[in-house]
Amino acid sequence: xxxxxxxxxxxxxxxxxxxxxxxxxxxxxxxxxxxxxxxxxxxxxxxxxxxxxxxxxxxxxxxxxxxxxxxxxxxxxxxxxxxxxxxxxxxxxxxxxxxxxxxxxxxxxxxxxxxxxxxxxxxxxxxxxxxxxxxxxxxxxxxxxxxxxxxxxxxxxxxxxxxxxxxxxxxxxxxxxxxxxxxxxxxxxxxxxxxxxxxxxxxxxxxxxxxxxxxxxxxxxxxxxxxxxxxxxxxxxxxxxxxxxxxxxxxxxxxxxxxxxxxxxxxxxxxxxxxxxxxxxxxxxxxxxxxxxxxxxxxxxxxxxxxxxxxxxxxxxxxxxxxxxxxxxxxxxxxxxxxxxxxxxxxxxxxxxxxxxxxxxxxxxxxxxxxxxxxxxxxxxxxxxxxxxxxxxxxxxxxxxxxxxxxxxxxxxxxxxxxxxxxxxxxxxxxxxxxxxxxxxxxxxxxxxxxxxxxxxxxxxxxxxxxxxxxxxxxxxxxxxxxxxxxxxxxxxxxxxxxxxxxxxxxxxxxxxxxxxxxxxxxxxxxxxxxxxxxxxxxxxxxxxxxxxxxxxxxxxxxxxxxxxxxxxxxxxxxxxxxxxxxxxxxxxxxxxxxxxxxxxxxxxxxxxxxxxxxxxxxxxxxxxxxxxxxxxxxxxxxxxxxxxxxxxxxxxxxxxxxxxxxxxxxxxxxxxxxxxxxxxxxxxxxxxxxxxxxxxxxxxxxxxxxxxxxxxxxxxxxxxxxxxxxxxxxxxxxxxxxxxxxxxxxxxxxxxxxxxxxxxxxxxxxxxxxxxxxxxxxxxxxxxxxxxxxxxxxxxxxxxxxxxxxxxxxxxxxxxxxxxxxxxxxxxxxxxxxxxxxxxxxxxxxxxxx
Numbered sequence: 001x002x003x004x005x006x007x008x009x010x011x012x013x014x015x016x017x018x019x020x021x022x023x024x025x026x027x028x029x030x031x032x033x034x035x036x037x038x039x040x041x042x043x044x045x046x047x048x049x050x051x052x053x054x055x056x057x058x059x060x061x062x063x064x065x066x067x068x069x070x071x072x073x074x075x076x077x078x079x080x081x082x083x084x085x086x087x088x089x090x091x092x093x094x095x096x097x098x099x100x101x102x103x104x105x106x107x108x109x110x111x112x113x114x115x116x117x118x119x120x121x122x123x124x125x126x127x128x129x130x131x132x133x134x135x136x137x138x139x140x141x142x143x144x145x146x147x148x149x150x151x152x153x154x155x156x157x158x159x160x161x162x163x164x165x166x167x168x169x170x171x172x173x174x175x176x177x178x179x180x181x182x183x184x185x186x187x188x189x190x191x192x193x194x195x196x197x198x199x200x201x202x203x204x205x206x207x208x209x210x211x212x213x214x215x216x217x218x219x220x221x222x223x224x225x226x227x228x229x230x231x232x233x234x235x236x237x238x239x240x241x242x243x244x245x246x247x248x249x250x251x252x253x254x255x256x257x258x259x260x261x262x263x264x265x266x267x268x269x270x271x272x273x274x275x276x277x278x279x280x281x282x283x284x285x286x287x288x289x290x291x292x293x294x295x296x297x298x299x300x301x302x303x304x305x306x307x308x309x310x311x312x313x314x315x316x317x318x319x320x321x322x323x324x325x326x327x328x329x330x331x332x333x334x335x336x337x338x339x340x341x342x343x344x345x346x347x348x349x350x351x352x353x354x355x356x357x358x359x360x361x362x363x364x365x366x367x368x369x370x371x372x373x374x375x376x377x378x379x380x381x382x383x384x385x386x387x388x389x390x391x392x393x394x395x396x397x398x399x400x401x402x403x404x405x406x407x408x409x410x411x412x413x414x415x416x417x418x419x420x421x422x423x424x425x426x427x428x429x430x431x432x433x434x435x436x437x438x439x440x441x442x443x444x445x446x447x448x449x450x451x452x453x454x455x456x457x458x459x460x461x462x463x464x465x466x467x468x469x470x471x472x473x474x475x476x477x478x479x480x481x482x483x484x485x486x487x488x489x490x491x492x493x494x495x496x497x498x499x500x501x502x503x504x505x506x507x508x509x510x511x512x513x514x515x516x517x518x519x520x521x522x523x524x525x526x527x528x529x530x531x532x533x534x535x536x537x538x539x540x541x542x543x544x545x546x547x548x549x550x551x552x553x554x555x556x557x558x559x560x561x562x563x564x565x566x567x568x569x570x571x572x573x574x575x576x577x578x579x580x581x582x583x584x585x586x587x588x589x590x591x592x593x594x595x596x597x598x599x600x601x602x603x604x605x606x607x608x609x610x611x612x613x614x615x616x617x618x619x620x621x622x623x624x625x626x627x628x629x630x631x632x633x634x635x636x637x638x639x640x641x642x643x644x645x646x647x648x649x650x651x652x653x654x655x656x657x658x659x660x661x662x663x664x665x666x667x668x669x670x671x672x673x674x675x676x677x678x679x680x681x682x683x684x685x686x687x688x689x690x691x692x693x694x695x696x697x698x699x700x701x702x703x704x705x706x707x708x709x710x711x712x713x714x715x716x717x718x719x720x721x722x723x724x725x726x727x728x729x730x731x732x733x734x735x736x737x738x739x740x741x742x743x744x745x746x747x748x749x750x751x752x753x754x755x756x757x758x759x760x761x762x763x764x765x766x767x768x769x770x771x772x773x774x775x776x777x778x779x780x781x782x783x784x785x786x787x788x789x790x791x792x793x794x795x796x797x798x799x800x801x802x803x804x805x806x807x808x809x810x811x812x813x814x815x816x817x818x819x820x821x822x823x824x825x826x827x828x829x830x831x832x833x834x835x836x837x838x839x840x841x842x843x844x845x846x847x848x849x850x851x
Contacts, residue, residue, distance in 0.1 A: 064106025443495025595764030
């Protein structure tokens with residue numbers, strides 16, 4: 001130690017002896033295996049009694065020479081944020097000056113002078129060890145690279161960084177929200193002996209930039225003001241850097257996103273300038289040891305996708321040229337999509353030809369892998385191909401089974417539904433077929449399970465609803481897949497007993513507590529906690545958050561479990577009073593709490609393109625039945641919604657009661673979960689009261705008493721008004737600029753608003769209130785989307801001899817301005833304002849009353 005520090009520590013030691021003798025107890029012992037906390041408290045008390053400031057230990061750091069500058073800078077900054085002094089040693093130094101702590105990151109000259117410790121041999125395995133030597137604390141952190149699955153062999157050994165961030169976490173750092181680490185310093189330095197290795201070799205993160213998310217602008221080369229805003233793009237790069245750090249801290253090894261284009265900025269979309277910006281993004285990831293993939297479809301046109309085939313003819317040349325352009329940007333692997341959209345496709349033979357062309361060219365010319373998403377849609381058949389398991393006609397999504405074995409597959413599930421339970425979306429009753437497909441393909445090619453932690457469109461974060469059931473489902477799925485591997489269910493024939501290669505997770509936004517889903521899901525791909533039962537595994541998976549909550553940790557974990565159980569019972573299964581319906585269709589609370597817009601309603605009316613659970617709508621209750629809509633007894637719906645309000649409300653109150661126990665450093669995260677629980681409960685209350693409003697009106701008998709209806713409408717409106725206050729409070733705490741992620745305006749996607757604009761405006765809430773009060777018959781009511789742009793992109797949409805762009809223009813202008821065709825087929829020319837004109841003065845019998 002330095003002389004000054006040594007003298008201060010001597011004074012503190014004497015004070016600790018006095019405290020120990022006077023108190024008659026040993027400060028190294030205490031409750032529930034927490035000796036460090038007790039000793040630290042005594043140390044703090046001693047310092048205060050002597051009025052001597054606690055010394056700031058000096059750390060000396062030596063890095064492996066392969067670790068780039070950026071991780072070094074971030075590690076140093078984090079140590080300084082914990083209150084430590086930091087000195088960087090030369091990479092080649094063989095002796096170190098005196099310091100309180102010596103930290104050796106990776107294999108270094110100083111590390112080689114110490115006794116060798118066994119490091120697990122598995123790829124990406126890491127080790128964290130502490131030692132005491134001559135009065136100095138030494139930390140050794142090192143690990144391996146990814147061996148055969150490492151697509152960045154010239155970067156740092158990612159295991160070294162995993163180990164370094166495991167130590168930072170042990171020191172009090174938490175990497176929960178991807179854009180904002182949490183700092184919770186410890187009183188004493190921990191003794192550590194950690195050895196870990198991954199369960200699956202590939203753990204990838206897909207940022208779904210077809211949605212207007214935190215990183216959508218920067219990853220598509222845009223600044224906040226568009227593609228020409230280079231300075232703005234540069235200013236967004238620190239957010240990408242923080243995400244990359246989060247990915248490493250949470251044990252990921254690949255990142256990817258969707259590349260976009262549109263007619264209005266096509267020149268930039270294909271420009272060398274954009275390539276250069278993409279190269280910068282890729283290199284930043286490589287500095288963290290992360291491989292980078294790009295989702296660039298062949299012909300999949302929806303939602304502004306950057307596609308390879310732009311014109312008829314010369315398909316092979318177009319595919320090759322597009323791949324050349326992408327590889328020049330430095331990407332490590334390619335991801336493609338099947339079909340023209342999730343619901344439409346070319347012939348199976350043509351799609352198979354395209355997939356093989358892309359796969360073989362990328363492998364033969366660039367030595368890089370290609371993957372294809374296997375969607376969960378139903379009712380699409382690959383003509384001329386049979387299912388190898390059943391002999392029946394092949395689901396079009398399973399066509400990659402017949403592709404070149406170099407093509408990896410990404411079997412995809414949507415929303416929070418898992419591989420075992422019921423499903424009410426995309427025409428599915430369950431996702432058993434996705435599980436079976438994984439089992440068929442295991443051993444034949446690379447297989448990466450591809451679930452979601454937020455869906456965004458109407459379903460979850462954009463309402464917003466707090467749905468940590470996502471985290472539970474993702475953990476449960478990975479545990480099931482591991483069981484399938486261990487019990488020999490993976491692989492067929494000669495491939496029986498195979499394993500899949502890992503997971504790529506679809507992420508779509510982080511605010512309103514959705515970072516919790518992402519942390520649990522990322523870490524479960526590293527360690528699915530197979531030594532525990534389901535309940536204790538989930539509690540273990542929540543620990544990166546709950547361990548921050550001080551004495552409230554145990555209760556917080558139990559309440560999060562209770563909330564997840566309520567999500568599962570009520571929103572998913574429709575369980576009421578302990579009774580689960582045989583068929584949850586129309587009987588699950590998710591169908592009612594989620595958002596509904598024009599095009600989700602049209603899908604239900606048409607009986608196709610249904611991407612969310614169906615509900616019994618307000619109009620259905622009043623007899624104005626729409627095609628294919630169904631009814632359930634209102635008493636059943638009322639019981640479901642009432643129990644949802646009651647159960648969520650009870651958990652929310654218990655969660656709020658933890659507030660006095662929450663340490664200051666954890667308060668921002670705790671407050672975010674509190675707001676998320678409150679607003680979800682308010683959404684349940686609003687929907688329940690709107691249905692009660694309509695049910696209370698006697699429409700079919702001569703009875704003008706609207707007392708009950710007025711009471712329920714006042715309660716529904718009070719819930720919306722209370723949610724408005726929560727949104728304003730929460731928005732001030734967003735980690736990205738609200739004017740980018742919650743605004744109304746043009747961006748790279750087909751949605752002309754940020755992903756949280758529907759939260760800022762409470763769009764879905766106002767639309768439901770308008771539905772209950774004004775009863776508009778047309779689904780065009782308050783439409784905010786351009787269906788042609790979303791389905792096909794900007795510009796003309798021609799299918800054979802049919803020009804759909806011309807057709808919608810004719811429909812919209814065939815009637816007077818503002819007709820429902822025009823409202824439905826075009827987005828509004830300016831940002832909608834809420835409430836809609838005069839809504840709060842309607843209906844005529846309404847009388848506002850105090851809450």
